[in-house]
Amino acid sequence: MTRFVIEREIPGAKDLTQDQLAEIAQTSNDAAASLGVPYTWVTSYVAGDKIYCVHDAEDTETILEHARRGGFPANKVTAVANEFGPHTAGGS
Amino acid sequence: MIGQSYADGVQLLERERELELLRAAVRRVADGGQGAGFALTGDSGAGKSALVDSVCDAADGLRVLRGHCDPLHTPRPLGPFRDLGVPELDSIGQKDVLLSEVCEQVYAAVRAEPTVLVVEDLHWVDAASVDVLRFLARRVESMPVLLLMTYRDVEIAPRHPARSLLGDVAALDGLASLPLRPLSLDGVTSVVGGTGLDPERVLSVTGGNPFFVTEVAKEPDLPMPSSVRDAVLARTAHVTPADFEVLQLVAVAPDRLDDRVLPKLGVDLPTLRRLDETSLLGRTANGIVFRHELARQAIESTIPPGGGIRLHARVLDALEQVEPREPAVLTHHAVAARDATRAAAYAREAAADAIRAGAHGEAAAFFEIALEHLDSATAKERAELLLALSFQQYMTSRLREAIDNVRATFPLWQMVGDEAGLAEAHAMVAVYEYYNARRRQAEDHLDRASAIAAAAGSRLTFGHARASRAYLAYMRSDATLTLGCLDQVHDVTEQEPEQFLVLRGQVIDDAHALASGDDAARGRLFDHMEVARSHGYDELASTVFSNLANLDVEHARYRQAERVLEESLPFTVERDIPICRHWQTGVRSRLQFVKGHWNAALEDAATVLDADGMPLATLWPHLVSALIPLRRGDEVPESAVEDAWTLAEQLDEPLRRLAVLAALAELAWMADREEPRLADAVALVPVLGAAPGAGWAAGNLAVWLRRLGFELDASAHVAEPFQLLLDGRCAEAASWWHLAGDPFAEAMAWTDSPLTEDRVRGVTLLDKLGAVGTADRLRVVLRQEGLATVPQRPRLSTRANPGGLTNRQLDVARLVARGLSNNEIAGRLYISPKTADHHVSAILAKLGLPNRRAVVVQASDLGLD
Numbered sequence: 035m036t037r038f039v040i041e042r043e044i045p046g047a048k049d050l051t052q053d054q055l056a057e058i059a060q061t062s063n064d065a066a067a068s069l070g071v072p073y074t075w076v077t078s079y080v081a082g083d084k085i086y087c088v089h090d091a092e093d094t095e096t097i098l099e100h101a102r103r104g105g106f107p108a109n110k111v112t113a114v115a116n117e118f119g120p121h122t123a124g125g126s
Numbered sequence: 127m128i129g130q131s132y133a134d135g136v137q138l139l140e141r142e143r144e145l146e147l148l149r150a151a152v153r154r155v156a157d158g159g160q161g162a163g164f165a166l167t168g169d170s171g172a173g174k175s176a177l178v179d180s181v182c183d184a185a186d187g188l189r190v191l192r193g194h195c196d197p198l199h200t201p202r203p204l205g206p207f208r209d210l211g212v213p214e215l216d217s218i219g220q221k222d223v224l225l226s227e228v229c230e231q232v233y234a235a236v237r238a239e240p241t242v243l244v245v246e247d248l249h250w251v252d253a254a255s256v257d258v259l260r261f262l263a264r265r266v267e268s269m270p271v272l273l274l275m276t277y278r279d280v281e282i283a284p285r286h287p288a289r290s291l292l293g294d295v296a297a298l299d300g301l302a303s304l305p306l307r308p309l310s311l312d313g314v315t316s317v318v319g320g321t322g323l324d325p326e327r328v329l330s331v332t333g334g335n336p337f338f339v340t341e342v343a344k345e346p347d348l349p350m351p352s353s354v355r356d357a358v359l360a361r362t363a364h365v366t367p368a369d370f371e372v373l374q375l376v377a378v379a380p381d382r383l384d385d386r387v388l389p390k391l392g393v394d395l396p397t398l399r400r401l402d403e404t405s406l407l408g409r410t411a412n413g414i415v416f417r418h419e420l421a422r423q424a425i426e427s428t429i430p431p432g433g434g435i436r437l438h439a440r441v442l443d444a445l446e447q448v449e450p451r452e453p454a455v456l457t458h459h460a461v462a463a464r465d466a467t468r469a470a471a472y473a474r475e476a477a478a479d480a481i482r483a484g485a486h487g488e489a490a491a492f493f494e495i496a497l498e499h500l501d502s503a504t505a506k507e508r509a510e511l512l513l514a515l516s517f518q519q520y521m522t523s524r525l526r527e528a529i530d531n532v533r534a535t536f537p538l539w540q541m542v543g544d545e546a547g548l549a550e551a552h553a554m555v556a557v558y559e560y561y562n563a564r565r566r567q568a569e570d571h572l573d574r575a576s577a578i579a580a581a582a583g584s585r586l587t588f589g590h591a592r593a594s595r596a597y598l599a600y601m602r603s604d605a606t607l608t609l610g611c612l613d614q615v616h617d618v619t620e621q622e623p624e625q626f627l628v629l630r631g632q633v634i635d636d637a638h639a640l641a642s643g644d645d646a647a648r649g650r651l652f653d654h655m656e657v658a659r660s661h662g663y664d665e666l667a668s669t670v671f672s673n674l675a676n677l678d679v680e681h682a683r684y685r686q687a688e689r690v691l692e693e694s695l696p697f698t699v700e701r702d703i704p705i706c707r708h709w710q711t712g713v714r715s716r717l718q719f720v721k722g723h724w725n726a727a728l729e730d731a732a733t734v735l736d737a738d739g740m741p742l743a744t745l746w747p748h749l750v751s752a753l754i755p756l757r758r759g760d761e762v763p764e765s766a767v768e769d770a771w772t773l774a775e776q777l778d779e780p781l782r783r784l785a786v787l788a789a790l791a792e793l794a795w796m797a798d799r800e801e802p803r804l805a806d807a808v809a810l811v812p813v814l815g816a817a818p819g820a821g822w823a824a825g826n827l828a829v830w831l832r833r834l835g836f837e838l839d840a841s842a843h844v845a846e847p848f849q850l851l852l853d854g855r856c857a858e859a860a861s862w863w864h865l866a867g868d869p870f871a872e873a874m875a876w877t878d879s880p881l882t883e884d885r886v887r888g889v890t891l892l893d894k895l896g897a898v899g900t901a902d903r904l905r906v907v908l909r910q911e912g913l914a915t916v917p918q919r920p921r922l923s924t925r926a927n928p929g930g931l932t933n934r935q936l937d938v939a940r941l942v943a944r945g946l947s948n949n950e951i952a953g954r955l956y957i958s959p960k961t962a963d964h965h966v967s968a969i970l971a972k973l974g975l976p977n978r979r980a981v982v983v984q985a986s987d988l989g990l991d
Contacts, residue, residue, distance in 0.1 A: 070394025099395050102385035102412065105448070 035072055037114040038097050040087040042107045047080050055080075058104075065103035071096060088114075138180050139313045139336070141173065144304050148181045148272070155240050155272050156186045160958050163266045163273035165248075165295045168306035170420050171337025171354065174276040177306065178244055181274065185242050188272070194246035195255065197380040197419070199461060200476070200491040202454040203254040203483030206245045207232055211411065218483075225254060225484030226700040229261035236262065237269035248277035253287045253522075254485035260291050265956035267300040279305075287487055290737065297934075299961045308334030321346035337420055344405075358424035361404045369400055370428075371437075373407075377425040378437045378462065381455060382413030387444035438463035453479055454492075461495060469499040477514070484702055490518035509538040509547065513554070521704055523738040525562040529555055545582035549575045553591045560598060561705055563741035563776050569598060586627060589618030593630045600638045603780045603817030608638050629658055629666060637673045641680075641819035648674070668698055668706040675713045679720070680781065681822055682847075684867045685991065687717050708734055708743035716746040718936075721989040722869040722895050724754045724929035726936050745773050745782055749789050756796055757870065759899025767793065771803070780814040784823035791830035796903050807831055812842040821845035828852060833878070851875055856884060867989050869895050877904055882913060889917050896929040930972045936990075938965040942978050943985035 050058075066073045074090040091097050094111050101108035138145065144166075151162045166174045182190045193206030202208070204219035214235045218228050236243055245251075245259065259275070266273055275291075282288055295301045309317070314332070315325040317339050323346050331350060332338040341357035342350065351357040362370060372393050376383045398414075401407055406425070408417040416422035429437065442459040445451070453476035460469035477492035493515035500508060516531035532555045539548035556571035572595045579588035596611035615631040633654050639647035651670055658667035671694030678687035691714050698707035715730035731747035733739070739747070752766035767789060774786040787807050794801040808831060815824025825848025828838055832852065844852065847866070850859040856879035863872035873895060876888030885908065892901035898919065908916045931939060941951045948966065952959040966978065973988065975981055985991045 064389045068389030068392070068394060070396050096395060099398075103388050105386045105412075 035074070035090045035092055037076070037117070038089050038091060038094070039112050039114060040089060040097060040101070040108050041110040042085040042087065042101075043083065043109045044085055044107065045083050047083050047085050050080065061104050062100075062106075065100050068103060069096065069100060073100060075100075138173065138176055139316055140309055141177055141180075141306070144177060144306070145180060147304070148177075148274075149184065151272050152181065152184070152186050152188065152242065155242075155270050156188060159240065159270035161266045161269045161271040161273065161300065163263055163275070163295065163301040165292065165301070165303045166274065166276045166306060167279045167303060169280070169308075169335060170278055171335045171418065172306040172308065173336040174306060175246065175418075176336070178246070178274055178276065181272075182242055182244065187240075189239050189241045190244070191236070191241055192244040192246070194244075195248060195250035195252070196454065197247065197250050198454055198458045200454060200457065200488050200495070201250055201252040202452060202476075203252045203480045203485035203488055204228065204258065205252065205454075206255055207258060209411075210243075212236075219254065220479065220482065222482055224700065225257055225702060228254070228483070229258050232258050233262060233265065233269070236271055240270040242272045242274065244274045244276075246276045248275050248288045248291070249281035249286070251277075251288050251291075252480075252483075252485045253487045254480075254483040256287045256291050257484065260294055263291065263294050263298060263301055266298075267958040267961055268952070268956040273301075285738070299957050309336055309339060310334065314339055318343045318346070323350075337418055354420045355424040355427060358406065358421045359428070361406060362425075365401070365404060369397055372397055372401060373404075373425050374429050374433075375437055375441065376407065376414050376416060377422050377429070378434060378459075379413075379441055380422060380458075382410055382415045383441070384413045384445065384448065386412075386448045387441065388414075390444040390447060391440060435463050439465065442468065454488075457492065457495060461499070466499040466501050470496045470501075470503075473499065474511075477518075481518070486518045486521040490515055490522060490524070493518060505538040505541045506544070506547075509535040509551075512538075513551070516554070516558075520558055520561075521702075523704060523708075523740055525558050525740060529558045529562065532558070545578055546584040546587055549579035549582065549584060549587045549591065552578065553587070553594060556591075556594060561740045561742045563744075563773055565598065565602075565777050565779075569595070572598070585618050585622050586624055589615050589622070589624075589627050590630070592618070593627060593634065596631070596634045600634055600641070601777075601779055603641070603820060605638065605642070605818050608634065625661060626663060626666070629654060629661075629663065633658075633666065633670055633673075637670075637677070638818065640674075640677050643819065664701040665703050665706070668694065668701065668703045671697065672706050672709045672713070675710055675717075677819070679713055679717050680819065681845075682720075682866045682868070684717060684721060684989075687713070691717065705740055705743070708739040712739065712743040712746045715750045718933075719746075719750045719754065720868045720870070722929050723931055723936055723989060724758070724896060725931060726933040728754055729933050741773065742777075745770055745777070745785070748773070749785060753789060753792065755899075756793060757897040757900045759902055762793075780817045780820050781823050783810075784814050784820065784827050788823070788827040788830050791827060791834055795830060795833050796899065798903075804831070804834070804836075808836050808838060811844075812839050815842050815844060822848070825849065825852075829874075829878075847871070847875075851878055854880075860888075867986075869989075870897060870900075873897070874900075886915075886917055893917070893920050931969060935965055935969050935972070938962065939969050939973075939981065939988070940990050942966060942969065942981045943988070943990040945982055 062075055066075055071092060073096060076088040076090060078085055078087040089097055089100070091100070097111050098108055148164065151164070154160050154162065166177060168174055182192070191210045191212060193209045196202050196205045207215050207218060212235050215232060218231060262273060277288065282292065295303055311325060311329055314329045314334060318325055318328050321343055323343065327350065328339060328342055331352065332342060338354045338357060341354065345360050348360050351360055362373065365373065375391060406416055406421045408415055416425070438459045442456060442463055442465065445456060445459065453472045456472040457469060457476045460472050473492045473496035477489045477496065480489035480492055493511060497508070497511050497515065500511065512531045512535045516528040519528040519531065532551050535551050536548060539551060552571045552575035556568045556575065559571060560568040572591050575591040576588055576595070579591060592611045592614040596608050596615065599607035599611060612631055612635055615627065619628045619631065633651065636647040636650045636654065640651065651674055655667050655670040658670065671690055675687050675690045675694060678684070678690060691710060695707065695710050695714070698710060711730050712734050715727045715734065718724070718727035718730060727750050731750045734743050734747040735751065748766045748770035752762050752770070755762045770786050770789065774782045787804065787810070790801050790803055791807070794804065807827065811824050811828050811831070814820060821843055822845045824842060825844030828842060828844055829848055829851055832838060838852070847859050847862040850862060856875050860872045860875035863875055869891065873888045873891035876884045876891065879885060885904070889901050889904050889908070892904070902919065905916050905919070937955060938951055941954060946954070948959045948962040951962040955962070970977070973981065975984070981988070981990070
């Protein structure tokens with residue numbers, strides 16, 4: 035499976051309440067479960083009027099299918115080329 | 127893969143001419159911002175969508191907006207516009223906004239940038255979308271938009287909502303129809319080339335239908351399918367039963383199977399991938415559809431009887447859990463799932479949506495569904511639904527059904543002992559019966575309403591019933607009864623000063639006063655109209671206009687009538703008041719008739735007669751349809767005068783009777799024969815003529831009877847110009863009509879003179895007016911009397927024809943008369959300057975004038991002021 039970063043443009047995203055986010059999460063879980071192929075929703079960040087999501091899937095098509103089933107926009111889908119962080123630092 | 131449209135991989139054959147036309151139109155939008163509209167027509171499978179796809183793909187950088195009409199039992203109002211994906215339009219039709227404002231909103235959104243706007247499947251269109259499309263169509267040249275519409279012509283019956291839109295495509299500037307023909311043998315050969323199939327055999331089986339031919343060509347090794355259904359089903363040969371049921375699920379959701387219900391229906395991604403191999407399915411913005419309606423129908427036909435119920439129930443359950451809900455779609459599934467409770471509930475919600483959007487035909491259909499499925503409702507609930515249904519039926523001119531449905535509430539009110547409700551229902555039926563031109567029934571119902579309301583102590587209901595009775599009396603020119611009923615209204619409003627009832631009383635009072643000759647009443651009526659508007663009593667305000675315009679025409683105040691109608695007709699359209707729209711269009715047809723704008727008069731008459739105008743409004747349209755061809759020397763439609771006669775009998779109103787008798791007299795005079803129905807006419811002139819405001823109609827009849835050789839009672843009171851004529855002062859009468867603006871009456875006044883040169887002058891004027899038939903009749907008479915130099919019939923080619931201007935041309939001509947340039951005219955009428963120029967040229971030719979200046983100078987004579 036490949037990891038993808040998805041940008042979703044949702045006006046008023048930062049004003050979503052915890053309850054609303056919980057409902058969205060349930061919808062997303064149901065959508066993922068309905069796919070019948072391997073799929074992992076890793077996490078999502080609400081930032082400004084966008085939601086950034088990290089998903090593991092076999093291909094972009096599957097990411098888009100999940101978005102359709104959840105009723106979410108998927109404005110930009112990019113495969114993650116590399117992941118790095120403070121723990122992967124090396125060199126002098 | 128899933129996501130492609132049907133047209134991918136489909137070649138467009140034998141559409142070069144259409145493609146070139148459309149591409150040129152796209153270029154004109156991109157370069158100069160000049161718009162155009164096309165209606166693509168053809169059978170299912172003719173390739174309309176494929177052609178549209180091709181145009182959209184090569185759209186020169188233009189924004190592409192695509193909507194299509196719902197293939198539902200009853201469509202969502204404004205559905206195609208909500209689906210366009212334009213944020214400003216996402217929620218139109220769902221708030222309480224006038225349809226006319228919705229039109230403005232769509233217009234603003236669509237013309238914001240150069241656009242290709244596609245609306246497909248007009249054979250499924252709802253009435254509100256038709257209004258919006260007509261609004262856009264009328265302005266298409268002034269927007270940077272290419273409007274593409276598709277439909278199957280065989281499915282557009284006479285009463286179809288799209289009829290009026292298609293009429294516009296035929297009549298308006300900037301719009302054209304593009305029929306798509308089946309493939310020729312060459313075309314079929316191109317498709318099946320290389321497959322080993324015999325092109326002639328394929329052509330014979332498929333009729334050249336592109337979809338069918340393509341399907342056949344995809345599976346050349348299978349036996350030739352004898353129908354599209356077989357061709358489609360052949361492609362599902364390898365589909366498992368479980369997957370096939372998913373195809374059937376998509377088939378029962380004709381608008382689309384919403385993506386968001388796929389989890390609830392248990393349809394996973396591998397299933398969709400497998401089904402993709404059939405090439406039958408496609409993806410829209412938010413759901414799964416069949417790539418072609420023919421394919422959907424083929425799969426749907428495989429659902430066994432009763433199987434559909436289960437499928438629809440599954441889809442319904444799933445859809446109920448997604449927001450926002452679409453009542454029209456839910457109704458469709460609930461009805462098919464035979465779920466009465468949910469069908470009734472959703473139908474009522476859908477009706478409310480339709481009313482908000484101004485889609486009355488759809489609202490009525492939804493109310494009918496609700497009533498059909500209403501199992502355990504109270505009598506009162508049922509009665510209220512019936513009334514709601516009947517109102518929507520009235521709004522679509524289905525008066526007979528509206529009346530029957532209100533009558534169906536009578537036993538229900540009695541069941542619950544609601545006397546006030548019963549009285550109101552009788553009053554409602556009365557109004558519909560009157561619009562249906564059935565006076566006697568209307569009066570009976572009002573009398574019942576009054577009696578029941580009085581007994582029940584419902585003073586306001588009683589007051590309103592008396593006001594309606596006063597109105598009917600006024601229309602019958604019965605002064606005594608009118609004033610008597612108004613006194614009763616006054617008594618009620620002293621006790622219960624309801625503003626609406628007070629205003630109704632004042633309006634009828636002043637209409638009666640104006641009819642009786644009190645000119646100051648005219649100003650008072652305008653005041654009442656303003657008050658009505660400020661209170662939002664739109665229909666009342668509109669009826670003030672209706673009565674004003676009618677009286678102005680009746681009493682030869684033609685310029686004032688024109689100004690009233692200029693303001694009032696658009697008001698009836700904007701506020702959605704059909705009875706007033708029909709009535710005022712009928713009044714305008716009479717006004718154009720007397721002014722000599724005969725083509726325009728016939729246009730207006732046809733609008734009322736052909737487009738379900740309510741019977742009350744059809745009298746003058748019938749008369750105009752008979753008298754204009756008569757005067758022109760063309761064939762007179764036989765039924766026109768008979769229909770007017772029957773109507774006049776039913777209405778039993780002096781002004782209308784006099785008008786029909788005058789028409790019969792004119793017909794008899796032209797044919798030089800006897801008309802038995804005129805036997806009593808001479809005696810009727812003083813009787814009917816004594817009614818308030820009847821001096822004009824009586825005078826007109828008197829003059830025609832005199833031409834037929836009847837002796838008239840000198841005591842009959844007639845209006846001034848007719849009295850002049852009867853007194854033998856023909857030149858003065860002619861001058862009177864000239865000033866008033868009635869060229870035919872003017873010419874006939876000259877011909878009534880004993881002096882030869884006057885009569886010759888009259889005949890010449892008739893020829894100039896286009897009344898060649900009447901002129902010919904007079905030529906015969908003059909020759910019989912021994913006159914040697916009878917003016918000759920003008921040759922066709924030399925005949926200028928001022929009466930030949932259409933309504934559209936009159937619009938342009940009036941602006942020319944005011945001195946506007948082509949650019950200014952284009953701006954006012956939402957057409958291109960080039961089109962304005964064409965109109966001006968045509969107008970000058972018809973009027974026989976050399977230049978625009980001449981139009982300005984002669985504006986008054988031409989009736990353009």
